[in-house]
Amino acid sequence: MTFDTAEDHATTAARAVERLRLAEARLARRRQTDCGPSENARAAMRLILERADAGLSVTPTEIAQSLAVSTASVTGMLDRLHAGGLITFAANPADRRSKFVLPFDRDTDADAIDPVTARIREFALDLPDALADQVAAFLDRVREVVDAECA
Structure with a gap:
């Protein structure tokens, strides 16, 4: 056979x-x-840090949309991150009902928030460029299947 x-x-x-x-x-x-923080809280922190690094602000509603969760879930999560000293809030000058979410300490290392991602990035550096592109394309197709399930 x-x-x-x-x-x-x-x-x-x-x-x-x-x-x-x-x-x-x-x-x-x-x-x-x-x-410690849940996967959604870690994803929210990554988003907050990325936006801060780009000089952009992010609102709780934008975080909820990015994570595909309810704003109520994000409110509780942000309250816990705030209590833990990881984020702070600032008034949105364009909309008094809204607030911006900011990292409390910008010296926080995003890799420390999610060390798994840091290790994966290290492994990816060992891949030849063409193979890295193939792996990324394959995993993107897998992600599309997972995202489409029960959607």
Whole structure:
């Protein structure tokens, strides 16, 4: 019995993605109880820091839209980040009902907020450019399938 090499490699890649998805799910569960801020809080902090670095402001509504969660969820999350000393708020001069979310300490290292992303970035630096582009394209297609599920 012979195996088609392309199918064998495809199966290997598909199984690796499934192992990654399971590991991400386990990490998300651990972060809900054991590892400080939730995945959404970490994503919000990354967004806040990226916007601050670009000289842009971000509102709680924009954070909710970016994370695809309710504004009520974001309000609670931002309250916890504020209580933890990671963010502060400033009045929006263009809209008195709105506020901007700012990092409290801009010296906060985004990689310290999400060390997993930092490690993945380190691994990616070892990939040849063409292979990195192929991996990125493959993972983008996987992400599209995941995002489309139950949407």
